[in-house]
Amino acid sequence: MTEYETPALEIDGLGVRLPGEQAARPILDGVTLRVRAGETVGLVGESGSGKSVACRSVLGLLPPRARTSGEVQVAGRDVLAMNRAELAGLRAGQVAMIFQDPRASVNPLRRVGDFLTEGLRGAGTPAAAAENRAEELLDAVGIRDPRGALRRYPHQFSGGMLQRVVIAAALAGEPALLVADEPTTALDVTTQAEIIAILTRLQAARGTGMLFVTHDLELASAICDRVYVMYAGRIVETNGTDALFDRPRHPYTAGLLACTPHIEAAAAAPRPIPGRPVSLAEAPPGCAFAARCAHAQPRCSEETPELAHHGDGLAACHRADEGIKL
Amino acid sequence: MTGATEELVVQRLRKRYGDHTAVKDVSFTLPPGSSLGIVGESGSGKTTTVRMLVGLERPDGGTIRIGGRDRSAPARGRAERLARAREIQMVFQDPYLSLDPRVTVGQCVEEVLRLHFPMETTARRERVAELLDQVGLGEREAAALPGKLSGGQRQRVAIARALAAEPRVLVLDEAVAALDVSIQAQVLELLGTIRREVGIGFLFVTHDLAVVRHITDEVMVLREGQVVEAGPTAGILDAPHHPYTRLLLSSVPRRGWNPGDAAAARRSLG
Amino acid sequence: MTTTVSPAPPSSGALRRRRGLGGLRVLGQGPLFTAGVVVLAVLVLIAVLAPVLAPYDPDVLDLSASLTGTSGDHLLGTDQSGRDILSRLIHGARTGLLGPLLVVGVSTLLGTLIGMVAAWRGGWADALLSRSMDLAFAIPGLLLAILLVAVLGSGMAAPVIAMAVAYTPYVGRLVRGIARQEKARAYIESYRVQGWSGWTICLRHLLPNIAPTVFAQSAMNFGYVLMDLAALSFLGFGVQPPTADWGAMINEGQSAIQQGAMLPALAPSACIVLAVVAFGIVGEGLADRIAKRER
Numbered sequence: 001m002t003e004y005e006t007p008a009l010e011i012d013g014l015g016v017r018l019p020g021e022q023a024a025r026p027i028l029d030g031v032t033l034r035v036r037a038g039e040t041v042g043l044v045g046e047s048g049s050g051k052s053v054a055c056r057s058v059l060g061l062l063p064p065r066a067r068t069s070g071e072v073q074v075a076g077r078d079v080l081a082m083n084r085a086e087l088a089g090l091r092a093g094q095v096a097m098i099f100q101d102p103r104a105s106v107n108p109l110r111r112v113g114d115f116l117t118e119g120l121r122g123a124g125t126p127a128a129a130a131e132n133r134a135e136e137l138l139d140a141v142g143i144r145d146p147r148g149a150l151r152r153y154p155h156q157f158s159g160g161m162l163q164r165v166v167i168a169a170a171l172a173g174e175p176a177l178l179v180a181d182e183p184t185t186a187l188d189v190t191t192q193a194e195i196i197a198i199l200t201r202l203q204a205a206r207g208t209g210m211l212f213v214t215h216d217l218e219l220a221s222a223i224c225d226r227v228y229v230m231y232a233g234r235i236v237e238t239n240g241t242d243a244l245f246d247r248p249r250h251p252y253t254a255g256l257l258a259c260t261p262h263i264e265a266a267a268a269a270p271r272p273i274p275g276r277p278v279s280l281a282e283a284p285p286g287c288a289f290a291a292r293c294a295h296a297q298p299r300c301s302e303e304t305p306e307l308a309h310h311g312d313g314l315a316a317c318h319r320a321d322e323g324i325k326l
Numbered sequence: 327m328t329g330a331t332e333e334l335v336v337q338r339l340r341k342r343y344g345d346h347t348a349v350k351d352v353s354f355t356l357p358p359g360s361s362l363g364i365v366g367e368s369g370s371g372k373t374t375t376v377r378m379l380v381g382l383e384r385p386d387g388g389t390i391r392i393g394g395r396d397r398s399a400p401a402r403g404r405a406e407r408l409a410r411a412r413e414i415q416m417v418f419q420d421p422y423l424s425l426d427p428r429v430t431v432g433q434c435v436e437e438v439l440r441l442h443f444p445m446e447t448t449a450r451r452e453r454v455a456e457l458l459d460q461v462g463l464g465e466r467e468a469a470a471l472p473g474k475l476s477g478g479q480r481q482r483v484a485i486a487r488a489l490a491a492e493p494r495v496l497v498l499d500e501a502v503a504a505l506d507v508s509i510q511a512q513v514l515e516l517l518g519t520i521r522r523e524v525g526i527g528f529l530f531v532t533h534d535l536a537v538v539r540h541i542t543d544e545v546m547v548l549r550e551g552q553v554v555e556a557g558p559t560a561g562i563l564d565a566p567h568h569p570y571t572r573l574l575l576s577s578v579p580r581r582g583w584n585p586g587d588a589a590a591a592r593r594s595l596g
Numbered sequence: 597m598t599t600t601v602s603p604a605p606p607s608s609g610a611l612r613r614r615r616g617l618g619g620l621r622v623l624g625q626g627p628l629f630t631a632g633v634v635v636l637a638v639l640v641l642i643a644v645l646a647p648v649l650a651p652y653d654p655d656v657l658d659l660s661a662s663l664t665g666t667s668g669d670h671l672l673g674t675d676q677s678g679r680d681i682l683s684r685l686i687h688g689a690r691t692g693l694l695g696p697l698l699v700v701g702v703s704t705l706l707g708t709l710i711g712m713v714a715a716w717r718g719g720w721a722d723a724l725l726s727r728s729m730d731l732a733f734a735i736p737g738l739l740l741a742i743l744l745v746a747v748l749g750s751g752m753a754a755p756v757i758a759m760a761v762a763y764t765p766y767v768g769r770l771v772r773g774i775a776r777q778e779k780a781r782a783y784i785e786s787y788r789v790q791g792w793s794g795w796t797i798c799l800r801h802l803l804p805n806i807a808p809t810v811f812a813q814s815a816m817n818f819g820y821v822l823m824d825l826a827a828l829s830f831l832g833f834g835v836q837p838p839t840a841d842w843g844a845m846i847n848e849g850q851s852a853i854q855q856g857a858m859l860p861a862l863a864p865s866a867c868i869v870l871a872v873v874a875f876g877i878v879g880e881g882l883a884d885r886i887a888k889r890e891r
Contacts, residue, residue, distance in 0.1 A: 042457040046506040046507065046508060047506050101379045118423035188367035188368055188533065189533060189535075189574060189576045189577040189578060190367060190573055190574065190588060190592070191366065191367075192577065192579070193576070193577035193579075193585045193588035193589075194588065194589065194592075195586070196579070196585045196589070197585035197586055197589060200450060200585065215506070215507065216579065217507070218536070218578075218580050218581075221579075221580070221581040222579040222580055222581060222582070222583035222585075223579070223583075223585075241581075243583060255508065256507060256508065259507055259508050259510070259511035260507050260511075260536075261510075261511075261514070261534070261536035261537050261539065261540050262536055262539075262580065263536040263539060263563070263575070263578050263580060264580065265560070265563070265564050267536075267539065267540075269515075269518075269540050270510075270511040270514055270515070270540060271511065272509075272512040272514075272515050272517075273508040273511070273512075274512075276476050276478055276506070276508070276509060277506055277508060277509075292508075293568055380789045381788070381789065382785055382788060382789065396857045404793065407793070409793045410791065411789065411790050411791030412791075415789060416786065416787075416789050418782035418785070418786060419782070420782060423781050423782045423783060424781075424782035424786055425783050426783045426787075426801050426805070427783075427805070428801075428804055428805065429801075436789055439794060441790060441791060442791070465686070479686050484786070487786070487790075491790060491791075
């Protein structure tokens, strides 16, 4: 086991609240999550689950005036306690982020070459060396004529090609951790396959840890080593991918699996979960999922279940040991 | 007229924007009450095709007929416009943009009835309640403005509104793409029930092959404005003939998926 | 997807010409906006109740009481002809507001009609109307007013017509822009699919949804028109003496400045500034509110 190594990312009991008009609005509660070096970890949830806020906290990108509790440790240092300069250093070095919309993460008025080399030159690499490095990176993400691409502007690239550029830029600083927030959601399926192939290949070759945030259970099952499932600002279940998908312990995980349409010939028709996903602020006392859960008992709407060991994984359900059947 | 002549027949439909041909000789037939998936990536012409069917775009060539009545040219006069509207209705992708923010859910359905069917006020009110009930919405939602509803509820309103005109064909343009998975499954189930009960034909435009498997009888794959493969859904998804269909299928993530397979499929496409 | 109103208003020349007003927005919408609304409400009340509120007949000359300073009898003193300045200000609010009301009313109606038709029909109708609006933009409003005065003679009619012609393309462009955005939205398209006629969709759904934005712009235009008309009166092309009018009062008061009396020119200037700023604040505030709601 590599338990003695410092993990690439360790989130411990992260809580986030936004100051509201009457009372503070909670967004996240007790989120605990770990990504080891070289590991791909999925963070899965529907809207309101808080998955995006959780992943942005890794770069210290929290909503203005947000109050936090707990710790977000990257390479052993607490991000939440960092000042501006330290955060800038963190983003330039240890952690890189890939967002859903590549157009929003590049400056449309600057050449792709400048976008790729700015971080390197900022870190003291000479211009010529930085340019060679940028060319290598573009080549690695499968862009033809990388030398020519450096001279072009973002609008001259398609969404898929630009996302490759963004990935190249993310890898330029040789980060220990890559945070990808729905990086392929805006792309066509065939482009998604290309981007995922590139991302997983480079990440494996470099031993980078990756936190992969997605709403797409099938995608998470395809590429992640472990998966965390979030509901209403809390982690409700986590396990290795195979165990989680074969034997979900939490009814929400089971429900998500059952309602996702599968492409396989023998797949059952998607079975809906009643009701709609809620955010932590809207969640009633007790288990936030209880109102939608077919297995709920009176106790479920009174006591909030703690995340506890069940088998190899963790689940936050009072009835996790009883073996929920799909 | 007999059922067989009530089908939707599209022949050699074409649409150009400047030099770019968005839709090129697309032909298909939708028998009454059946469900056809139109699958493709962005730029495949799938949305342009259905927009021509409902009259939001004018075709540059080809014909669209329902029950033998042509609807390729713009409608002349009110009667023809209304008759066409009762043939095909449409549900749009984004539930946050497809409802007038100033019109309550009840009014939104009621105005369609008022436009198309002469009815007593009380009968019309009852029909509104019936339509909303069919999509799982009650009195409380009927009185609400769209702003008070969730995305899934809004999409149900859009479906009820489309059904109000009692069309033979319902076009669903990425109608579940913007919804959360748990809500998406609810809407898919609702659509399945409606098809069984109302006997309406579906044209299901989507990029999602997994959804296609569960909601369509037949599927048509579009690429760059052309049909590359068409046939029974199960047959095409299990044994695709065209390399592009194979590429699409190998690009769908699932457990044990190797994204590299898609790259191989792309190479064979040339 | 957010479609804010921001792309349209900055393209309007009226805003670009007087960017200073827009800068006030940084002060925030709360108390300032309220103050703006109160000022406007008071102005309207004064205009309506002018005959009741004014202590003197605004037009009665009393050459023996020329340029008396402030006193218990004349709170703001008198002008060179001995007329009570306060009474003239109060009556001036009527012409001051009536002129812009006519101009904004006509230009908003015409501009909305032109903009909506251009946006809805598209194609050649759009090209024709848009080019016509470009042409109208090229004619300076003040010059047109002076020309019309030459034809129609002096009085309110010529400046009001000229300003209505000058402001119509501003409104037209704004409406065309936002109506095109709105037309492309799925809810408008779904009404088309339902079989409604273009007119019905435009009047029942398109217009009410763009109206708040147009209304906000009209509130701002109101201030600008007020200033333009005052400028014309000041130049002698507008309302003719002895009718009480703020712009004309400044003109008449100019010579008094040399005699050491500031109030005859200063008081109407202050009224104009107050009204224009209040309309600007309210217009910007409304536009902000709409932008927030759309998001």
